[in-house]
Every structure is written in C-alpha cells, then in structure tokens.
Amino acid sequence: MSIFLPILALLVASAFAAYHRLRLAVWAALAACLLVACHLLGANHTTVIALAALTAAVAVLLLIPVIRKPLITAPALGFLRKALPPLSQTERIALETGSVGFEGDLFSGKPDWSKLLAYPKPQLSAEEQAFLDGPVEALCKQINDWEITHVHADLPPPLWDFIKQHKFFGMIIPKQYGGLGFSALAHHKVIQKLASISSVVSATVGVPNSLGPGELINHYGTQEQKDYYLPRLASGIEVPCFGLTGPFAGSDATSIPDFGIVCKGEWNGANVLGIKLTFDKRYITLAPVSTLIGLAFRMYDPDALLGDTRDIGITLALLPRETPGVEVGRRHFPLNSPFQNGPIHGREVFIPLSQLIGGVDMAGKGWNMLNECLAVGRSITLPSTASGGAKAGAVVTGAYARIRKQFGLSVGRFEGVEEALARIGGKAYAISALSQATAAAVDRGDVPSVPSAIAKYHCTNAGRDIAKDIMDVIGGKGIILGPRNFAGRSWQAAPIAITVEGANIMTRSLLIFGQGSILCHPYILKEMKAAQDPDGKAGLEALDGALYAHIGGAMSNATRSFWFGLTGSRLQVTAGDAYTRKFFRKLNRYAANLALLTDVSLGALGGRLKFKESLSGRLGDVLSHLYMMGAVLKRHHDEGCPEADKPLLAWAFHNSAYEIELALSQALRNFPIKPLGWLLWPVVFPWGRRAVAPGDRLSHRVASLLMNPNEARDRLAHGVFLTPGAHNPGGRINSYLTRAILAEPVERKFLKALKTKDIEALDFASQLDEGVREGWITQDERKQLEELRELTIDTISVDDFDAHELRAASYYDGHAQPGTRAVA
Structure with a gap:
C-alpha cells in the first residue's frame, strides 16, 4: 500500500x-x-x-518556454512541415471564408451549452409574419401541384405573375433597392411553407434567394450593378439563374473548364476591354426562363492587358440572356418535379469587364464569393424544403392513419405502422429544429459553412426517409398519382434534394468532418498555419501556444471520455432543466469522444486523413448529431419546455444517441491503425455500447401524438400550409381528424350492431336506415356516420383517368420531333 x-x-x-x-x-x-x-x-x-x-x-x-520551445515545439514544427500536405488555394479559401459558431464548442470536447441556450429566440418581425399570413398563404391557395407537375410541367402564368408582383424573388434584396429585406429566418419560413404544398414552387422561389446573382450582387457588386440590377431582380423584371455546374465539374466545382480570355471587343457600338467567354453548363435552375445569367469561369489574361498574372482564377460575371452567342438549351426534366432547369452554352461570348460581379477588383475572387454564398444558400433553401415536406407529411399521415381502417381498426394502431409513424414524427421534429437553427446562425452574422453542410445532408436525407415511411403507411393512396395524392410527388422528388448543391455522399464523406475538423477545432488550423509560415521564428511562436494548449486539451478529452463512459455521464454539472439535463450530460460525453478521436486521427494519420473518407464520414455523423441535438434542445427551451413535446424530443434524442454510438464504434473497429482503435475502445466504451434505438413504448407515444389533436402536433405543424381546399388533399385530410375521432364511438356502436344483430340490409345507406328504425343509433348519430363515410372516402380515394389524359400532349400535337438530345 x-x-x-x-x-x-x-x-x-x-x-x-x-x-x-x-x-x-x-x-x-x-x-x-x-x-x-x-x-x-x-x-x-x-x-x-x-x-x-x-x-x-x-x-x-x-x-518554461526557453526549455519547451527547443525540446518540444521545434521538433514538432519540423514534423508538421513534413507530415502535413500543403493547403491548396481552394482549400485555404474554403477555410478562410467560413466562420465558426457553436459547432466550434463541440470540437473543444467541453461545449458550453448555456451559451447555446442564451442565443436569442429566433422570431419574425411583424412585417415578415404579415407576409407569411398574407401573400404566402394566398400563393399557397392558388397552387395546384397536379397541374404544375403533370399538365403544364411549369407554373401557370398567374402564379409567375403573383410571385413577381409580391417580390418573392426579392426576399434577400435590401429595401433600399426595392426588395423585402427579410431575415434568413423569414426566408426559411417562406420556403418551408411553400414546400409543404409544392416543391416546384419552393424551388422556383428559393433559388433566386440563395445562390444567384441577387445575393452575389448585393454582397460584392459595384454600386452601379446594385443600382441597376437589384431593383429589377426584386420586382421580377429580371429572372436570374446561376451557371456553376458543368459536365466535367459537378461536386468538384473548382475544376470548371469554362474559361474567359481578356481581350478587346465590341459592346454597344464601342471597342472596349472585356472577356471572351466559352462555357458549357448543365443542371441550371431557372435557366430556361432566366433573363440574367450569373456565370462562374476561370479567367485568363494571356496578353497581360490587366497585369502580370496570366491565370487570374475563378471569376463571376453577369450575362444578359440576349447577349450574342449565349444559348439557353432545352429543359431538363427532374424526376416529375418539373421546376425550370436546363443547360446553357456559349462560345466566344464577349462581355465588357464592367459585367464582372464586383468589377475588375473582384476578378479571380469568385471562389471566395461562392463559398460564402454557398454556405448561406445551403443553410436555408434545401433544409427548409425538407422541413416543410416533413412537417406537413407527418401530421397528414398521422390523420390518414387514424381515419383509414383495416380489420375494424385504425391502421395507425398496428405496431408496424406505429414504428413508421414514430420515425416520421421524430425525424420531422429534429430536422425542423435543425433547419431553423442554421437560419438563425445566418441571422447572427455567421457564414455557417459546416452547419450548412450538416443541415443540407441530414435534412434532405431524413426527408427522404420520411417520404419512404409515408409511402409505406398510406400504401395505394401514395402510389396512384393524381390530384388526390399528397405524397407521391414528394417521394419522386426526394433524390433531387439529395443530389443538388453538393451530392450527399460527398458532403458526408468529405465536407462535414473534413472541413469541420480544421475550421472548427480550437487549435488545428492555428498549427497548420504555423507549420506553413515561411518565417520560421514566427511559425515557432505561433505553434508553441497552440501546441501547448492542444496537448492539455487532448489529455482532458481522453480523461473526460473515460470518466463519462465509466459513470454513464451522470456525475457532472451541466445546463438544462430537470428533464433535459440528462440529455446535455450525454452530449458532453459524445463531444469529448469526438474531440478525442479527432485529435488521434489527425495526429496519427496527418494528411492521409482526407483520403480516409469512411472514417471522416463516421466522425462527421457524430458531429452532425451533436449539432442537431443541440438545435433540438435549444428549440425545446425556446418554446418553454412544453410537456406535450417530450415524446418527440426523447425519440429524436435517443435516435441520435444510437446513431452517434454506432458511428463511434464503426470508426474504432475500422480505424486505419488497428492497435490505436483497440486502445481507444475502452476509453470511449468502458462498458461497451449502451445507447439503444427508441423503444416501442416511446414510438407508441409519438405515433399517438400524430394521430390525435394536441398542442405538440399543432407545434409540429406550425408554419406549413394545411388550409383545406380543392387542390390541397393533405389539408383536407388533416381537417377531418377531429370529426373522425368524435364519430368513432358511434362507429364502434354501429359496427357492433352489424355483427350482433340480425340485419337484412347490405348497402351502407340501407344499414343506416335500419339502424335508426331499430333504435341502434339516433338520427344525429346517423348524420355523424354519413359524414364520417364521406370524409373517409375523400381520405382514401385515388384518381383515375381516360387514356388520353395521361399522354404527353406535346408528343401528340404534331409539332414535337421524335428523339431527344442528350446533354453530357
């Protein structure tokens, strides 16, 4: 002893x-x-x-610095200079243009949740709320999604006119230029509501307000460009599109082969200095109807007309559609979600230098500009679209599952259906919080490059999962397309959101952790910059402070990981109330795990980590679920910690905890250096994996919330379009729920009589007559049952068509040419 x-x-x-x-x-x-x-x-x-x-x-x-620097810091500096690959210009730009919010706390291993909870509650202004209650509601009432997607393959002219008249394209344009000047939160709310009734309309409105000429001009344009173009964009005189993606540059946007050569040429009758552009773009939303094209290209100055630099770099320009040589191709047809999308081409198209966004001073800075705008756009448009579809789908499917009966029982009462309903409700609750959180980050002034990637990936991925479960629950109602189908188009369109603005596979495996581990880590970026500092003395000084703190942080994260795992995260003081504190405690453990594995991975693998995409993807999953659960808990506290929402909160949390531990275990079992994975396992999982997926009792509670009128269900449905109408089958089904529930006792009594009494009538109306005559039901109860039958028929009915109605009219109008042109 x-x-x-x-x-x-x-x-x-x-x-x-x-x-x-x-x-x-x-x-x-x-x-x-x-x-x-x-x-x-x-x-x-x-x-x-x-x-x-x-x-x-x-x-x-x-x-003692005079001892530490030569014995520890200097050798470490030499090692890092050899081990770390040099940052490419595009990587450096991506890291320098992003900003770090609360996600940086997660990489510290010791997040300050009280800071997150102290952020102001996101709220709309009175003007923004009035816009949602007025023009947005009015637009939703005019939408006939079946006609848009099947009959016209486009918005009808009155919708286009309404959108332009009420400045839907000008939400992000400041009021001084004739726009609405809305917050990112309002932008999110508008797109969310539109997406709940039509993804085509939400895409049409969303794109001009995300990555497009409007945002780029507003941030970087010359005063002349702002004064001329922004009022025209806000009022819809100009319809914008932005050409970034091409046949040979998809997710790798920096490899664009499109180029512009600085030269002299004719413009409006004068010989001016400009650029001759050659480009080939595809997948460009709004291109077929655009009047103003934003274009990304690589700019060259071979004759040194602007200076000594030949390869100036990625540059952005504005091309009026009528510019000679610009060719807007025929339309693409995106999976029966026919928003306007198509290719644009041009060969030796001349424009003056004044058409560069920001003028000559911004030449070569296009990638910086795009990184900031991509982060902001990715934060709102696609997450909000997924949120709107998920929230509307959750409540409508809950109502359908209560009204639709099989074997004398609501289909939602079957445990297999309950499981699907729970996934729908829990994931809709999580992604609606996540999408709102990223919009709030934009309003706080952040350029949330990492949270935007998290939101884009997880909202669209969960949205696809929800669409699949909805289709399973509603069965035949979902697979027969027509005006009565509220889910089929969402299912068809789900892969579109997965693919655009950075394919989800690439976003998960390369961007979320790959960028987050450097940008958000408290020390890594400082150490990398120190290692690449050409001034050896300055690099040594910079590295010394970062490395010294990094060593202490790594030891702390290892200790905290082991202690939290050993104690089940119980023995700690953290934020939250009596109910949510246990969730914050678990998140503290997972944050320490993430920080520990980040340090070990970067230290052991160095530059090779960027090629270990499976490991990056799994650690990215941990980061994503940590951030998402922070957003969920933040919203729960902002809303006053309502008791009714606890099943949704608990389901979302336990699902994320299960996914986090699954990702951690997979990362350790497949760690590229096996002995390190073995050594880390008892530190991270001293008792093994303990988190389990949400159980049956919790799933039953979540499913019940969706199938019964209650305040939690109303909060989940807030902000989506559920007004009943001829062209809103989901709104009609949702409106039937209360009346269907009130009629259920009478229905049970009547069905019992049909089984136990000697009834001669066979059809429903005659059975009701006999029931009233025999005294089994009253006349008022008969009316209830008749109403229940009518609303049930509308709920479960599907459409049928004459054969000619399903034919593509343009194919038979005598003008269409056979065959199609493939776009590479």
Missing part, C-alpha cells in the same frame, strides 16, 4: 486537473501537495521521490 498510495495520488491529481482543464502549474502544485501528504502518511520514500522528480521534470519541460 505504501508503494501504490503515491501512484494513486498522482493519478487522481492528474485526472482531476485534466477533467477540469486546470492550468499545468495548478496540476503541479496539486500533485506536489498530494505527494507530500503521502510522505507524511508513511508512503514508500523512494516512490514518492521518483514521482516528485517526474512531476517536476514534466512541469519544467512544459512550463
């Missing part, structure tokens, strides 16, 4: 200091005090002296 006591004392001092992230000097003093106490208690003298010497050596080595 006399030998082990000082060893135990030093371990306790080290663990205590690491857990609480005490300064090294405090650790040394604490260790010294405990070793002195061990000596006084009669511990082994030799052991005490040896441990005291070790403590002193570590303290001197790390605390």
Whole structure:
C-alpha cells in the first residue's frame, strides 16, 4: 500500500486537473501537495521521490518556454512541415471564408451549452409574419401541384405573375433597392411553407434567394450593378439563374473548364476591354426562363492587358440572356418535379469587364464569393424544403392513419405502422429544429459553412426517409398519382434534394468532418498555419501556444471520455432543466469522444486523413448529431419546455444517441491503425455500447401524438400550409381528424350492431336506415356516420383517368420531333 498510495495520488491529481482543464502549474502544485501528504502518511520514500522528480521534470519541460520551445515545439514544427500536405488555394479559401459558431464548442470536447441556450429566440418581425399570413398563404391557395407537375410541367402564368408582383424573388434584396429585406429566418419560413404544398414552387422561389446573382450582387457588386440590377431582380423584371455546374465539374466545382480570355471587343457600338467567354453548363435552375445569367469561369489574361498574372482564377460575371452567342438549351426534366432547369452554352461570348460581379477588383475572387454564398444558400433553401415536406407529411399521415381502417381498426394502431409513424414524427421534429437553427446562425452574422453542410445532408436525407415511411403507411393512396395524392410527388422528388448543391455522399464523406475538423477545432488550423509560415521564428511562436494548449486539451478529452463512459455521464454539472439535463450530460460525453478521436486521427494519420473518407464520414455523423441535438434542445427551451413535446424530443434524442454510438464504434473497429482503435475502445466504451434505438413504448407515444389533436402536433405543424381546399388533399385530410375521432364511438356502436344483430340490409345507406328504425343509433348519430363515410372516402380515394389524359400532349400535337438530345 505504501508503494501504490503515491501512484494513486498522482493519478487522481492528474485526472482531476485534466477533467477540469486546470492550468499545468495548478496540476503541479496539486500533485506536489498530494505527494507530500503521502510522505507524511508513511508512503514508500523512494516512490514518492521518483514521482516528485517526474512531476517536476514534466512541469519544467512544459512550463518554461526557453526549455519547451527547443525540446518540444521545434521538433514538432519540423514534423508538421513534413507530415502535413500543403493547403491548396481552394482549400485555404474554403477555410478562410467560413466562420465558426457553436459547432466550434463541440470540437473543444467541453461545449458550453448555456451559451447555446442564451442565443436569442429566433422570431419574425411583424412585417415578415404579415407576409407569411398574407401573400404566402394566398400563393399557397392558388397552387395546384397536379397541374404544375403533370399538365403544364411549369407554373401557370398567374402564379409567375403573383410571385413577381409580391417580390418573392426579392426576399434577400435590401429595401433600399426595392426588395423585402427579410431575415434568413423569414426566408426559411417562406420556403418551408411553400414546400409543404409544392416543391416546384419552393424551388422556383428559393433559388433566386440563395445562390444567384441577387445575393452575389448585393454582397460584392459595384454600386452601379446594385443600382441597376437589384431593383429589377426584386420586382421580377429580371429572372436570374446561376451557371456553376458543368459536365466535367459537378461536386468538384473548382475544376470548371469554362474559361474567359481578356481581350478587346465590341459592346454597344464601342471597342472596349472585356472577356471572351466559352462555357458549357448543365443542371441550371431557372435557366430556361432566366433573363440574367450569373456565370462562374476561370479567367485568363494571356496578353497581360490587366497585369502580370496570366491565370487570374475563378471569376463571376453577369450575362444578359440576349447577349450574342449565349444559348439557353432545352429543359431538363427532374424526376416529375418539373421546376425550370436546363443547360446553357456559349462560345466566344464577349462581355465588357464592367459585367464582372464586383468589377475588375473582384476578378479571380469568385471562389471566395461562392463559398460564402454557398454556405448561406445551403443553410436555408434545401433544409427548409425538407422541413416543410416533413412537417406537413407527418401530421397528414398521422390523420390518414387514424381515419383509414383495416380489420375494424385504425391502421395507425398496428405496431408496424406505429414504428413508421414514430420515425416520421421524430425525424420531422429534429430536422425542423435543425433547419431553423442554421437560419438563425445566418441571422447572427455567421457564414455557417459546416452547419450548412450538416443541415443540407441530414435534412434532405431524413426527408427522404420520411417520404419512404409515408409511402409505406398510406400504401395505394401514395402510389396512384393524381390530384388526390399528397405524397407521391414528394417521394419522386426526394433524390433531387439529395443530389443538388453538393451530392450527399460527398458532403458526408468529405465536407462535414473534413472541413469541420480544421475550421472548427480550437487549435488545428492555428498549427497548420504555423507549420506553413515561411518565417520560421514566427511559425515557432505561433505553434508553441497552440501546441501547448492542444496537448492539455487532448489529455482532458481522453480523461473526460473515460470518466463519462465509466459513470454513464451522470456525475457532472451541466445546463438544462430537470428533464433535459440528462440529455446535455450525454452530449458532453459524445463531444469529448469526438474531440478525442479527432485529435488521434489527425495526429496519427496527418494528411492521409482526407483520403480516409469512411472514417471522416463516421466522425462527421457524430458531429452532425451533436449539432442537431443541440438545435433540438435549444428549440425545446425556446418554446418553454412544453410537456406535450417530450415524446418527440426523447425519440429524436435517443435516435441520435444510437446513431452517434454506432458511428463511434464503426470508426474504432475500422480505424486505419488497428492497435490505436483497440486502445481507444475502452476509453470511449468502458462498458461497451449502451445507447439503444427508441423503444416501442416511446414510438407508441409519438405515433399517438400524430394521430390525435394536441398542442405538440399543432407545434409540429406550425408554419406549413394545411388550409383545406380543392387542390390541397393533405389539408383536407388533416381537417377531418377531429370529426373522425368524435364519430368513432358511434362507429364502434354501429359496427357492433352489424355483427350482433340480425340485419337484412347490405348497402351502407340501407344499414343506416335500419339502424335508426331499430333504435341502434339516433338520427344525429346517423348524420355523424354519413359524414364520417364521406370524409373517409375523400381520405382514401385515388384518381383515375381516360387514356388520353395521361399522354404527353406535346408528343401528340404534331409539332414535337421524335428523339431527344442528350446533354453530357
């Protein structure tokens, strides 16, 4: 015991200091005090002296800069310069244009949840709310999605006119230029509501307000460009599109082969200095109807007309559609969600330098500009679209599952259907919180490059999962297309959101963790910049501070990971109320796990980590679910911690906890350096994996929320279009729920009579006549049953057509040419 006591004392001092992230000097003093106490208690003298010497050596080595720098920092600097690959210009730009919000806390391993909860509650202004209640509601009432998707393959002219008249294209344009000047939150709410009734309309409105000429001109345009183009864009005189993607540059947008050569040419009758553009773009939303084209290309100056730089870099320009040489191709047809989309081409198209966005001063800075705008656009349009479809789908499918009966029972009462309803409700609750959180981050002034990637990937992925479950629940109602189908088009369109603005596979495996681990980590980017600093002395000084703190942080994260795993995350003080505190405690554990594995992965693999996409994807999943659950808990607290929402909150959290532990275990089992994975396993999972997927009792509670009128269901449905109407079958079905439930006792009584009484009538109307005549039901109850039958028929009915109605009219009008042209 006399030998082990000082060893135990030093371990306790080290663990205590690491857990609480005490300064090294405090650790040394604490260790010294405990070793002195061990000596006084009669511990082994030799052991005490040896441990005291070790403590002193570590303290001197790390605390005294003149010793630490040459012995630790300088060798580390040399190692990093050899091990780290140089950052490419595009990688450097991507890192420098993004900003870090609360996601940075997650990489620290010790997130301050009280800071997250202290962010102001996202709220609309009175003007923004009036726009949602007025023009947005009015637009939704005019939408006939079946005619848009099947009959016209486009918005009818009155919808186009309404959108332009009420400045839907000008939500992000400042009021001084004739726009609405709305917040990102309002932008999110508008797209969410439109998406709940038509993805075509939401895409049409969303694109001009995300990545497009409007946002780019507003941020970077010359004053002349702002004064001329922004009022025209806000009023719909100009319809914008933006050409970025091409046949040979999809997710790798920096490899665009489109080019522009600086030269002189004719413009409006004068010989001016400009650019001759050659480009081939595809998948360009609004291109077929656009009047103003934004274009990304690589700019060259071979004759040194602007300076000594030949390859100026990626540059952005504005091309009026009528510019000679511009060819807007025929339309693409995106999976029966026919928003306007198509290719654009041009060969040696001349424009003056004044058409560069921002003028000559912004030449070569296009990638910087795009990174900021991509992050903002990705934060809102696609997550909001997924949120709107998910929320509307959740409540309408819940109503359908209650009204639709099989074997004398609502289909939603079957446990297999309950499982699907729970997934629908829980995921809709999570992604609606996530999409709102990223919009709120934009309003706080962030350029949320990492959260935007998280929101884009997980909202669209979960949206596809929800669409699949909805189709399973409603069965035949979903697979027969027509005006009565509220889910089929969402199912068909789901892969579109998965694919655009960065394919989801690439977003998960390359962007979320790959960018997040560098941009959001408290020390990594500083160390990388120090290692690549050509001034050796400055690099040494910069690295010294970062590395010293990094070592302490890594030791703390290892300690916290093991302690939280050992204690089940129970013994800690954190934010939250009596109910949510347990969730924050678990998130603290997972944040420490993420930080630990990030440090180990970067330290052991270095530059090779960028090629370990499976590992990056799994660690990205951990980061994503941490961020998403932070958003869910934040919204729960913002809404006053309503008791009724707890099943939705619990389902979302337990699903994310299960996914986090699954990702962590897969990362460790498949770690590229096997022994490191084995060593890390007991630190991360001292008792093995403990999180389980949401159970049957919780799923039953979530499913019941969707199938019964209640405040939690109303909150989930808030912000989507559920006004009943001839062209809104989902709204009609949702409106039937209360009346269907009120009629259920009468229905059960009547069905019991049909089974137990000697009834001669066979058809429903005659059975009701006999029921009233025999006194089994009253006349008022008969009316209830008749109404229930009518609303049930509308709920479950599907459409049928004459053969000619399903033919593509343009194919038979005598003008269409056979065959199609493939676009590479």
